[in-house]
Each structure stands twice: as C-alpha cells, then as structure tokens.
Amino acid sequence: xxxxxxxxxxxxxxxxxxxxxxxxxxxxxxxxxxxxxxxxxxxxxxxxxxxxxxxxxxxxxxxxxxxxxxxxxxxxxxxxxxxxxxxxxxxxxxxxxxxxxxxxxxxxxxxxxxxxxxxxxxxxxxxxxxxxxxxxxxxxxxxxxxxxxxxxxxxx
Amino acid sequence: xxxxxxxxxxxxxxxxxxxxxxxxxxxxxxxxxxxxxxxxxxxxxxxxxxxxxxxxxxxxxxxxxxxxxxxxxxxxxxxxxxxxxxxxxxxxxxxxxxxxxxxxxxxxxxxxxxxxxxxxxxxxxxxxxxxxxxxxxxxxxxxxxxxxxxxxxxxxxxxxxxxxxxxxxxxxxxxxxxxxxxxxxxxxxxxxxxxxxx
Numbered sequence: 001x002x003x004x005x006x007x008x009x010x011x012x013x014x015x016x017x018x019x020x021x022x023x024x025x026x027x028x029x030x031x032x033x034x035x036x037x038x039x040x041x042x043x044x045x046x047x048x049x050x051x052x053x054x055x056x057x058x059x060x061x062x063x064x065x066x067x068x069x070x071x072x073x074x075x076x077x078x079x080x081x082x083x084x085x086x087x088x089x090x091x092x093x094x095x096x097x098x099x100x101x102x103x104x105x106x107x108x109x110x111x112x113x114x115x116x117x118x119x120x121x122x123x124x125x126x127x128x129x130x131x132x133x134x135x136x137x138x139x140x141x142x143x144x145x146x147x148x149x150x151x152x153x154x155x156x
Numbered sequence: 157x158x159x160x161x162x163x164x165x166x167x168x169x170x171x172x173x174x175x176x177x178x179x180x181x182x183x184x185x186x187x188x189x190x191x192x193x194x195x196x197x198x199x200x201x202x203x204x205x206x207x208x209x210x211x212x213x214x215x216x217x218x219x220x221x222x223x224x225x226x227x228x229x230x231x232x233x234x235x236x237x238x239x240x241x242x243x244x245x246x247x248x249x250x251x252x253x254x255x256x257x258x259x260x261x262x263x264x265x266x267x268x269x270x271x272x273x274x275x276x277x278x279x280x281x282x283x284x285x286x287x288x289x290x291x292x293x294x295x296x297x298x299x300x301x302x303x304x305x306x307x308x309x310x311x312x313x314x315x316x317x318x319x320x321x322x323x324x325x326x327x328x329x330x331x332x333x334x335x336x337x338x339x340x341x342x343x344x345x346x347x348x349x350x351x352x353x354x
Contacts, residue, residue: 051321
C-alpha cells in the first residue's frame with residue numbers, strides 16, 4: 001500500500017506543506033518527513049502571531065488563527081518578533097545545518113536584533129544584565145518584570 | 157549555563173482576571189504534559205545524547221520550554237490579580253487559594269503537584285526522541301482542550317501561539333529521529349544503544 005503523496009512543487013520536489021520520506025524504509029521505525037531546504041517563510045510579525053516562521057508547519061486548531069499579538073508595532077514587540085525568527089531558524093538549522101540560505105538569514109536577523117536591543121535598552125530599560133554597561137545607574141531590577149500586566153504594552 | 161532575558165517570548169496581556177480559567181490553565185505549568193515537565197525532559201535527556209546536532213536541538217527546545225513555563229506562569233498571575241474573597245469563592249478557586257493564595261505553584265489542574273513520573277529519560281536516542289514526539293502531541297492536545305474551555309480572546313491568543321510551538325517541536329524531533337536512524341545500521345536500528353554501547 002502507498003500513502004497518497006502531497007502535491008509536487010512546480011520545479012520538482014515537494015511543495016512547502018510537504019517534506020521528503022525515504023522511498024523504501026526499514027520496518028518498525030518512525031518517520032516524519034524532512035522539511036525541505038530554504039522553506040517558504042512568513043514575515044516576522046506574522047511569524048510571531050502564528051507561532052511559526054514556516055507556513056508549511058502552521059496547522060491551527062479549528063483553523064482559527066491569531067491576526068496579531070498585543071505588542072505588535074511596539075519596540076518590544078519588534079524585538080520579540082526578531083528573537084522569535086532567531087529561535088525558529090535555530091531549530092531549523094539544528095536539523096538542516098547545510099542550509100546556507102537560512103544560515104545567512106539568521107546572521108542578518110542577529111545583527112538587526114543586537115542593534116535594536118541596544119537602542120531599546122537605552123530608551124526603555126535593560127533586557128540583559130550586559131545592558132548595564134551603558135547605564136548611568138543600576139536599573140536591572142526596576143519594574144515592570146515581564147510577567148506583570150501593563151496597560152501600555154512595550155513600554156517600561 | 158542560563159542567563160535571564162527580561163522579556164517574554166510572546167506577550168501576555170490579559171485584560172480580565174478569571175481565577176476559574178487559571179485553575180485549568182495551571183495544568184500547563186505543572187501538570188503531566190506541562191511546560192515544566194517539557195523543559196526538564198529535554199534538558200535532562202541531553203546528557204546521554206551522543207550526536208552533537210541533537211545535543212543542540214534538545215538544549216534549544218528545552219530552553220524554549222523554560223520560556224513557555226514563564227509565559228504560562230504570567231497567564232496564571234494575570235488571571236488571578238486583584239481577586240476579592242467573593243471572586244475566589246464564586247470561581248471555585250478556594251481549594252487552590254487555601255494552599256497558595258495567589259502564588260503560582262506547579263500542579264496539575266486536578267491539584268496534584270508536579271511529578272517527574274510524567275517525564276522519561278531512558279538514555280537511548282530512539283526511545284527518548286519517540287517519548288519527545290509523544291510529549292509534544294500530548295501538550296498540543298492539552299492546549300486544544302484549553303481552547304475549547306476558554307472564550308477569553310487575550311488568553312486564547314497566547315494559547316494558540318504555545319500550541320503551534322508544539323507542532324514545530326514535533327516536526328524537529330521527528331527530523332531528529334530520522335537523523336538518528338541515518339547514523340545507525342539500517343538493517344537493524346535496535347541492534348545496540350548508541351548512547352551506551354561503544
């Protein structure tokens with residue numbers, strides 16, 4: 001018996017919702033399709049709201065999706081979105097270390113994050129203890145802490 | 157080592173407190189398929205993982221789970237803020253309140269405290285990765301059930317994010333299993349334990 005296969009992409013290979021399986025495989029083993037190299041991605045705002053950078057893995061319960069997140073468009077929301085892209089690329093590269101496209105995309109996102117985080121720390125307060133290097137006094141313990149409810153999001 | 161970053165992975169901003177809902181969601185803090193168990197499972201399994209890229213994957217997902225633990229804790233904290241004694245009684249939150257007031261304690265929705273019996277560390281890559289795939293599905297299902305029980309849009313926004321992470325992690329653990337198989341003798345994946353037999 002053969003499983004119905006997903007739709008092939010126009011250029012051959014699998015489309016973004018499908019991955020590759022071995023044509024013949026040893027019995028009594030588990031197989032998840034490998035995600036293809038250089039997969040289709042969302043922009044960073046959409047990735048954060050959806051919980052994945054990859055449309056192929058976006059499989060919502062009852063097909064209800066988040067349109068946005070409560071910090072979208074704020075400086076902190078921007079940093080969260082960049083950090084989330086880094087996390088998604090990291091996990092992808094852990095199992096696809098030879099994907100040079102995703103690797104250089106990761107390097108670009110890290111640079112954007114580092115620049116943004118330095119600016120953020122100067123204007124709103126530290127995200128890491130290292131931000132104390134440029135502070136004029138010790139503000140690391142200042143409220144609010146991340147779990148606290150704040151009416152005005154993204155602002156310390 | 158771990159270094160704290162003073163922000164959540166995803167924003168938690170819940171306008172309306174709701175202790176009744178907190179009592180349910182706390183199961184993803186300290187219940188059998190919750191985020192505490194997830195982080196302990198992956199961060200502990202790392203030590204016997206023989207393959208470098210999979211030591212990395214367990215570290216990277218385990219670390220992310222600690223961030224999810226913090227997010228679920230933030231949900232509980234915000235759902236139980238500014239409670240009156242009347243709110244507590246009406247919500248049936250009294251049985252939690254009597255032990256923990258409005259503190260966040262790792263327990264299942266049924267009240268049972270977090271227990272390492274709900275995780276496994278078997279010291280064999282195929283076995284541990286198969287456990288991890290099951291664990292991600294159980295957590296995904298628990299978030300599905302929370303979405304069935306909650307009609308608070310602020311809560312559901314965060315829960316949908318957390319639920320989707322389980323699907324991405326399932327995919328990565330599945331790929332990790334494939335990479336493990338590629339390193340083993342394809343005639344018999346179970347001839348030996350690559351974490352123990354040298």
